Amino acid sequence: MKRRNLFTRGLVKENAVLVLMIGLCPALAVSGTVRDAFGMGLAATFVLLFSNVMISIMRKKIPNEVRIPVFILIISTFVTIIDYVMQAFQPDLYRALGIFVPLIVVNCMILGRAEAFAYKNSVIDSILDGLGVGLGFTLALTVMGAIREILGNGTFLGMAILGEGFKESPVIFMILPPGAFLVIGVLKALINKYVKKETQ
Amino acid sequence: MKNPALIFLGAFLINNIVLMRFLGLCPFFGVSTAVETATGMGMAVIFVMTLASWITWIVFNVILLPLNLVFLRTAVFILTIASLVQLVEMFLKKYYRTLYNAMGIYLPLITTNCAILGITFLNIDNKFNFLNATVFAIGTGIGFMVVMITFAAIRERLDLAPINPSLKGYPISFIAAGLMALAFLGFSGLFGLM
Numbered sequence: 001m002k003r004r005n006l007f008t009r010g011l012v013k014e015n016a017v018l019v020l021m022i023g024l025c026p027a028l029a030v031s032g033t034v035r036d037a038f039g040m041g042l043a044a045t046f047v048l049l050f051s052n053v054m055i056s057i058m059r060k061k062i063p064n065e066v067r068i069p070v071f072i073l074i075i076s077t078f079v080t081i082i083d084y085v086m087q088a089f090q091p092d093l094y095r096a097l098g099i100f101v102p103l104i105v106v107n108c109m110i111l112g113r114a115e116a117f118a119y120k121n122s123v124i125d126s127i128l129d130g131l132g133v134g135l136g137f138t139l140a141l142t143v144m145g146a147i148r149e150i151l152g153n154g155t156f157l158g159m160a161i162l163g164e165g166f167k168e169s170p171v172i173f174m175i176l177p178p179g180a181f182l183v184i185g186v187l188k189a190l191i192n193k194y195v196k197k198e199t200q
Numbered sequence: 201m202k203n204p205a206l207i208f209l210g211a212f213l214i215n216n217i218v219l220m221r222f223l224g225l226c227p228f229f230g231v232s233t234a235v236e237t238a239t240g241m242g243m244a245v246i247f248v249m250t251l252a253s254w255i256t257w258i259v260f261n262v263i264l265l266p267l268n269l270v271f272l273r274t275a276v277f278i279l280t281i282a283s284l285v286q287l288v289e290m291f292l293k294k295y296y297r298t299l300y301n302a303m304g305i306y307l308p309l310i311t312t313n314c315a316i317l318g319i320t321f322l323n324i325d326n327k328f329n330f331l332n333a334t335v336f337a338i339g340t341g342i343g344f345m346v347v348m349i350t351f352a353a354i355r356e357r358l359d360l361a362p363i364n365p366s367l368k369g370y371p372i373s374f375i376a377a378g379l380m381a382l383a384f385l386g387f388s389g390l391f392g393l394m
Contacts, residue, residue, distance in 0.1 A: 021370060024229070025314050029222035069279065076275035083274065099321045102274045106314045108226065177220050178381040185374030193366035 006125055010132030016109045017140035018184075018191060023109040026100045027141055028180040034157050037145025039093045041138025043086065043101060045131070047078045048110050052130035054078075055118040062119070071114045072105070079105045109137060147183050148174045204335040207328075211339030214388055217315055218347050219381040224315030228348060229373060231306070238352035242345025244306040246338065248288065249316055252281050253337035256320040257330060277320050285310055315344060351377065 152174030154167035292300040323333040
């Protein structure tokens with residue numbers, strides 16, 4: 001496979017959230033605003049990228065029988081790093097994301113890439129794969145965050161874009177938990193209708 | 201919010217783990233295809249969640265806190281839960297065959313279930329004592345099971361309903377879950393709990 005495809009595959013065609021339907025918990029939980037969604041996406045991308053690199057470097061040294069616990073240890077190391085870095089430099093964002101920052105460790109997307117890709121491929125390929133899948137995750141979260149923030153609060157990144165009148169009585173439903181289920185359900189239905197048919 | 205009864209109700213209804221906190225969505229959508237499997241999974245979650253809350257509470261308060269090793273929390277908790285699930289599986293297989301048959305196949309799935317790890321973190325973040333942590337875990341587990349079974353029943357009906365092909369499967373399940381979440385939103389504010 002061409003190197004460029006490694007990157008674009010995870011970004012669009014095999015998008016973790018909207019196509020493969022993995023990593024749903026953070027995708028639904030923190031997509032209430034664009035800032036939270038984007039921050040969560042970048043944090044997960046950081047962990048995915050560095051754990052991919054680390055596992056790829058050590059792939060000949062990790063014994064096959066204990067690979068899963070080793071993967072989990074490597075992933076949790078990077079999760080702890082991003083946990084403390086965010087707490088120090090982005091305290092507001094950290095408070096908004098809550099327990100979903102330490103919970104990156106059980107995001108099946110990250111363990112899945114370690115097992116299915118980084119353990120078998122070179123470092124460069126693993127970097128491209130990690131970036132593609134991670135940014136695809138960020139993209140999906142940001143799209144959901146944008147829809148929910150615009151409709152639910154009338155703002156985008158905190159700026160009122162639908163006018164002050166809308167901001168006074170927005171569709172509050174969208175930023176509450178039910179809105180998350182509704183948005184991803186409708187997005188998935190649109191993908192089924194317009195995208196899947198072309199690829200089949 | 202220190203009253204155990206209120207903590208139980210809060211965990212069970214008001215902050216329902218699946219519909220309000222968005223934890224444990226993978227088994228919620230993955231295993232809820234029939235009422236029997238949903239019940240087995242729900243039982244396994246209640247069981248492991250309670251055990252995991254006890255063990256991680258003890259590990260955190262007896263080992264990590266006195267030794268100033270709080271930064272190891274994430275790594276220690278996930279490894280503790282993974283080994284706990286393995287141990288429970290072996291124990292049930294040997295001594296409680298009927299129980300193993302009822303929920304054995306769901307146990308390995310639970311290791312990477314973010315609901316379990318999430319609850320152990322919330323126990324610590326909320327600074328619960330041992331009793332409250334137990335009540336919180338049981339309430340959350342029951343909340344998970346009730347929602348799982350209800351949702352499985354809805355999905356069994358949805359399979360028979362005439363639905364637009366692009367909505368079939370995941371999309372309509374998400375929308376149904378959204379409507380359930382909307383119904384659960386009605387519980388917020390009950391007994392002054394948020």
